[in-house]
Amino acid sequence: MRILVALAVLLAGTAAMAQDKTPLNAADSDPVRLGWMQGFPPAADKQVRWDNSSMWAFPKTRWSFSHWRELMPSTAVRRSGPISVFPRAERRDIDAITLVPLGATTPMTWEQSLAANYTDGIVVLHKGRIVYERYFGALKPDGLHIAFSVTKSFVGTLAEILIAEGKLDPQRTMASYVPELAGSGFGDATVRQVMDMRTGIAFDEAYGGIDGDVFRMSLAMGGVPRPKDYAGPDGIFANVASLKKAGAHGGDWVYRTPNTDALAWVLEQVAGQSIAAQIEARFWSKLGMEQDASLQVDPVGTGFTGGGFSPALRDMARFGEMLRLGGRWQGAEIIPAAAMAAIRKGGDAPAFVAAKYPGLAGGSYASQWWHRAGGQFMAVGIHGQGIYIDPKAEMVIARFGSHPVATNRVINVTTLPAYDALAAHLSGR
Amino acid sequence: MRILVALAVLLAGTAAMAQDKTPLNAADSDPVRLGWMQGFPPAADKQVRWDNSSMWAFPKTRWSFSHWRELMPSTAVRRSGPISVFPRAERRDIDAITLVPLGATTPMTWEQSLAANYTDGIVVLHKGRIVYERYFGALKPDGLHIAFSVTKSFVGTLAEILIAEGKLDPQRTMASYVPELAGSGFGDATVRQVMDMRTGIAFDEAYGGIDGDVFRMSLAMGGVPRPKDYAGPDGIFANVASLKKAGAHGGDWVYRTPNTDALAWVLEQVAGQSIAAQIEARFWSKLGMEQDASLQVDPVGTGFTGGGFSPALRDMARFGEMLRLGGRWQGAEIIPAAAMAAIRKGGDAPAFVAAKYPGLAGGSYASQWWHRAGGQFMAVGIHGQGIYIDPKAEMVIARFGSHPVATNRVINVTTLPAYDALAAHLSGR
Structure with a gap:
């Protein structure tokens, strides 16, 4: 009961922040600055834990989202083979790009949009080259981060x-x-x-x-x-x-x-393999990934395919880039053409209208992927996780965040105009 | 209370097996044969779990020891760089080597000794080449296995x-x-x-x-x-x-x-780095390891350095081989000469006598390493984990096991004569 009361306080706190209070901004909630889990052992007031559910409460989420496997049991999704190194063509002009959040009138810069959405890491590929890459908070380039419902799009694929x-x-x-x-x-x-x-x-x-x-x-x-x-x-x-x-x-x-x-239950029975093993066999062992990924498991060893996958940021970008390239990677077919076509086709637009998702007018959802009217498709997880593929702009974005509000209805308001502005900029529009 | 009662039954069961009953032998306790954790999800009677402590009870340990991170939170100890591939010179004559367990009169073969000690995996290096390698039970060549107190020797190093x-x-x-x-x-x-x-x-x-x-x-x-x-x-x-x-x-x-x-607490304070990070920086990133390793962590994120490390078998052998080579690996100094000398020197033999450890007469313990009178030194973990370095025979053995009895006082009785027989065989003695 004590645990439940503590949880109620924590979860109510999150809801309260969204409604009544202003949560700490990205700089003030920086997990390094706040000292979460620093020291050997960390002091009681700096601990982020599973057993009292503090791991779920902002601003401690700014640490926990980058340390998921240290909080719960997990299974490995292993990389293998030589790393596919992205060529780099980093551009300094991106930070100054301006955009106007949906429903707003005041513009902000791309750089400001990252802080507005509590970005933990973002990498942008244009024509297969890294044009932008940043890490904040507790995330390092070689670190893993919970991707939440981005996991679903791996399952759908x-x-x-x-x-x-x-x-x-x-x-x-x-x-x-x-x-x-x-x-x-x-x-x-x-x-x-x-x-x-x-x-x-x-x-x-x-x-x-x-x-x-x-x-x-x-x-x-x-x-x-x-x-x-x-x-x-x-x-x-x-x-x-x-x-x-x-x-x-x-x-x-x-x-x-x-x-x-x-769906995962069906796929495990059909393939005779856990989803973790399938992601490993189909993707992690084939795309020149840099890091083993991790999948949270339940008390009987079942992977949480609804939202428990933690990959490294650039590895998530590799998966997105493979999709942009039509399911192929360095000459090999990773996704059969028919499956790729099914993913790209999108879903039933009228069935999606009533959801009134900000920035997704005319869009749809199918095969565990989100589709925008302009042909962009994306994997999306609460608190700002995402893989965004814009085939026309030849742009792929992988993003991790720790926004205090769960729903991307709030986060998309800034993210999607930012991605649109970046796509236009990179395309010379 | 229900949990405690269940635990009492389980733990008493383990003790009972050692004293009164004959536990299932290696073949009959094979975790694949028994179906532990097979199926999606595994049936109730096939589950191996943390929350009811079934993971600690033989014969379920034959699965859990190879799946530690799926049962408890952990932190990564990451490999990097090109893999150091061992040359192979596998010998078919090893299985037939005979030995007599301490206190016994009937000889057994090397192959029989592996089953007698519930071996999950063993790799033998002679002059840096793999001369023997076997996997049993739930362990695969690319899998991790709990090393229990072998962990201590990493800390001592x-x-x-x-x-x-x-x-x-x-x-x-x-x-x-x-x-x-x-x-x-x-x-x-x-x-x-x-x-x-x-x-x-x-x-x-x-x-x-x-x-x-x-x-x-x-x-x-x-x-x-x-x-x-x-x-x-x-x-x-x-x-x-x-x-x-x-x-x-x-x-x-x-x-x-x-x-x-x-000791780990002191080392973390002195180095300003967790033990996991130190093992990664000193060893896992430098020895051409094949697999990321895993360290079990407690509810506040502290690694269990007394016994929570899970490496892959061949990676444990790489660490042992580096020690056999005097702390050097492919031209680089991994362990300073003074530290290597301190490890090799061993401990105070008289202080070790009273422990009456089978097979270790004249031996000692120092710097978290076990030393035999013949100059061999080893890292040892309950239920049959070990790194065994025999400098004179130019032999290194890494071994994982899931023996029903915890103490190596029981396991050494077979293991040490087996290692001695193998050393003699490889040395042409």
Whole structure:
């Protein structure tokens, strides 16, 4: 109970910051400046911990997001082979680019936009060369950072690959692949509906509070300590199997993280391999990655594919660049053409309208990827994580952040105009 | 309480096996055969978990020892640079070598000795070439395995390096480096006494049971779940600081794990760097390692230097080979000559006599390394982990195991005669 009360305070605090108070800005919340986890051992008031959930509370998140595996169990996603070194053509003119956040009138510079969104790291590729790269806070170039729901786009990409290889039928029901889902809300959803987040599952993706679906999911997976009398689902898949239907499948797009974990369950059964092993075999061992990545696991060893992946920043950029290049890397096919086409095609735009996502008018969501009207597509994680691919501008951006507010509805307001301004600048428009 | 009862059963079970019952042999306890953690998700009776302590109970240890980071938080010890590939000169005649375990009369073959000691992996270098390499159970050549107290020898080596560099004075007291130790039993011990395990700390290194010092240490570091009303030391260093003196320092050698954690505390303060970072900077980035290694951390991020390191087998062999070569690797000095000499010198033999360690008559312990009378020295971890360096035979062995019995007093009985027979064989004796 003490833990729950502490959590309630922490999570309510996050919500309060978004609504009432002004949180510390990026400079004042700098984790090095605040001394989080410094000293051997760190002093009590400088500790960032799993067991009291302080790791989830801004501004300590500015440390925890760059140290995820030190807080929870994880499994390795290993690199191999020679590193693919990006050529560099760094440009000093980028910091001064100006943009106007959505709904605002006062312009800010690119450099200001990084602080506004609590950027921990950002790398920009133009035509395959690094034109810009910065690290802030607790993140180093060789460090890992939690990517949250960017993880989902790796899972969606694996799904499209398995479909292209004829191993997965997107029109089959979830229960036909995973019998344990038969009694759940997912049972009669098709794989495609789950991939595109168009299920009618009863799950409210609201962050904060200790009685919501997100908190129950966290308890199930061990993201937060369980109370002594815990009797809820034991593990990520058990949580998925416990969810019911609130409405029909195939309706409007609604963002619900358990869709991804349910999809991962199918993919693990179909491939006979964990998602971590699949990401390693398909991507991490093939793209000249620099660093092993890490996937958070639950108490029974299941990877949190809805949001538990921690890669290094430049490795995330390599994945994005491979997608920009049509699924090929140094002459090898990483993603079959049919899978690549399916990812690029995007989703049903009318189904996406009601979500009213800032900066995504005319966009869509499909195969666990976000699509903008201009052909850009992206992987997005709470608190400002992202892979952004703008094929027309030949630009790829990988970004980590630790914004105090979870939803990218707030963060996109600055990020997307910044990316648009940069794309125009790099394209000489 | 339920957790504690479950633990008592598990730990008592381990003790019972050693005393009364015959545990499953290596083949029958094979973790793949038993199906531990297979399936997505694994069935309830196939799970190996931290939160119910099943990870600590043989035969599930045959899986958990090869999957440590999936069970507890950890920090990375990263490799870098080109891999140093060992030349191979594998010999088929090794399996048939015969030996007689200490106190026995019936000989067994080398191959039989591997099963007798529940070997998970073993690699033998002769003159720098791999002459023998085998993997069993859940371990793969590119996998990590908990090395338990082999970790200590990395810490002792770091200590000798810092002494050689003039940054650490072994004659100073522990409290003079770490004021928090002033009130503890370690306060007036010298660094050297701690390095050589000749302190009078009140700590009984007995495994099993839920009221012993080892269990209390595990609770402090989060190796086992804490009961709800836990009020003991919070973290590895807090546990060290809580220990009292049972007798004078500087007497006989007595093996007590907290000596290493106390030493690590001093080294972290002196170097201003965690032990994980020091192992990375001194060894893992310099010896052409193949795999990032992993160090288990406690709830406040402190590495468990008494026994939490998980390297890959061949990487452990690289470290051993570097020591055999006098602290040098491919032309570079990894360990200063003075530090190397201090490690090779060994400890006070009379202080070691009372311990009556099988196979170590005339041996000693110093700088967190074990020394045999024949000049061989070794790093040793419970359940059969080890790095064995025989300079005269120009032989280095790295070994991982999951023997049901913790103490190497049982395991050495077979291992040391096997190593001696192999040394004689390779030397043409």
